[in-house]
Amino acid sequence: MIPPLPETLPSLEGFSQGVWVKGDWHLHSRHSTDSSNNPEAKIIGFAERMGFDYLAITDHDVHVMGAVAHHTWADPEFRSDSVLLFYGAELTAARGHINILSCEPYDHQRIFDARDDRDWNLLRLKQELGVHMSANHPSTKNHYGYSFDLADSVEIWNGCVWPKNIPGVRIWDDMLKSGRMLGARGGSDSHHGVPDTPEQIVPLSVEASANYVGTPTTWIFARERSKPAILRALEQGRASVSSNPYNPRVELYADVDGDGVMEMMMGDNVHPTGRPVTFEVRLAGGGIPGANYGVRVIKNRDPFGSFVTDAESRTVRFTDTPGLGERNYYRVEIEGPQAPYPEVPNSMAQSQNMIALSNPLYFNYDPSF
Template sequence: MIPPLPSTLPPLPGFNNGVWLKGDWHMHCRHSTDSSNNPQSRIIGFAETLGFDYLAITDHDVHVQGAVAQNTWADPEYTSESVLLFYGAELTAPRGHVNILSAEPYDHQAIFDARNARDWDLLKLKHDLGIHWSANHPHHKNHYGFSFDLADSIEIWNTSIWPKNIPSVRIWDDQLLSGRMLGARGGSDSHHGMPDDPALIVPLTIERSGNYVGTPTTWIYATDRGKPAILTALKQGRASVSSNPYNPRVELLADTTGTGQFDMMMGDNAIPTGAHVTFEVRLLGGGIPGANYQVRVIKNRSDFATLLTDATTRTVRFTDTPSPTDRSYYRVEIEGPQAPYPEVPNSMALSQNMVALSNPIYFNYDPEF
């Protein structure tokens, strides 16, 4: 069934009263048996030092037979005065991996026990528990094999190794083109703590020396600093992803009225009028001063334009006319020089020239699909 075009949509929520928050949605501590040198105190302390706003420590539930509440969550080290800690775990099932996320404790054992149930039964359980279901690394040896109708978000950037994520981005584009509004996020999926001795960083394996908290970093634009608001924004796609926390945050805005005032941002959905729409790409904070960044604009899974940001304003604009009779989405990818991440120095080379990417702006999407 082709999703219908909407006849009406709720008013655009606006974006003048929110706050940008940075964090990491996917990592493992010592309660995952394939993790090493990575107690929660190390992870959380690192995040606190670098000014992260939120974290999700998502240990493999299969390693404790689903008892994450008695292990990860009950660990005395699972605490922070400055970083918001989500309750969650990585559902580790034959059909793939899912990050289950929640603002408050929930019955993860019920999810674990039902991991091989039919998707429609899992959908009901998801709604009953009030959890966020996020598809992990869809193109991977442990790929996401559940229905995307279950997913509230999708991990399109897993670890600092950018090239391995290109097929995952394609899968995301396929879902967007099919009519789904699916918010995208990143996740370091870090399993191993950085060594205490900096001299040991370079000789270590790639995973142990080039991937840690914030590789990549997901920026969330939430209505407030509370965990429920952050999860709502993640589902809406009011987010962008940077290869590390020192790189710029990308924002994509749109002016649909021609007044010079931007009334849409990433995750927003509107009915087009047939008039020209002006889009602006902004790079904020971090990055390399004076650098020109390349902006690749993707419209409906295809390349639309390749642009360069102004070195001073770090912005660029483009225009298009979204079809009033079809769905359209626009998103951007940013390439250029990597900002150094001194605490995780080998991550720069692994990310190559991919600096950041945005969630889409939508036109004519059915929000109920």
């Protein structure tokens, strides 16, 4: 059942104290030995011109023997007056790759040295250092092979080529179905600077010509525009991912008590009342004017329904009744025409018709799990 859209959309009470920010959680500079044409000044300068709010340059620690503090972070180019720069690196180990993220410098050498330890030892170390561990590209050849109980978030959209991410999204769904509240993010995993001239594009691979800052873009709803608030919101799942920064941001809300006010947003977890819940999908900013976008709703890993946004309000509503004694989650995927990304034009075709996806709304989840 699709409730009719009101002439005036209700205000989102409870969500006014916050700010949406956009950025990229997975990037490689010249300090990764498999990178090219990508000094930090080029990455950060591009992000500044594009109006990004935050970045995480996560060079492979194995390339610098864990000493990222003396390479990536110590580089004089690692600075910005407008973009919030997280300290981090990509832990590159036999069991896969983890992005380590932090608001302040930390002792990455200790994590590098413990990369083959048992998960519970790594968990203690993570807690001691106060860092965020994000599971990278869980379905690739360098898949995340550690316990997901160790992860604070998971990368479900890696790079501009959407089809390669579908198995990773399935793994994420498996983790959500198992009862984990696991925030999802994107990351371009860009290793190479965008070509300086159009003539350079033709002979280059997709990785070198179509993948750069913001392919995809992760949107975060944080209490304030600060690194601690952004990292906390990522862990909470108050985020969505778009294939590029010119595409709309998807937002998912719910009215649990039927009063016409949306009390839940992505990442929230409540006990259901036994009454129908009205869910609302909103597309904000960007996109193709007048376009209708397809909305695919996923409930507990399975398709729940497919809808089409209203072209004017760019909104869809649907209802369902989460069971009182059941654990349920809902998330959405958006398909439609790609908005051009003129600065990285080759990325559009690689993303196909996948525009955006949301983090879930949770019902009856155990937040301690």
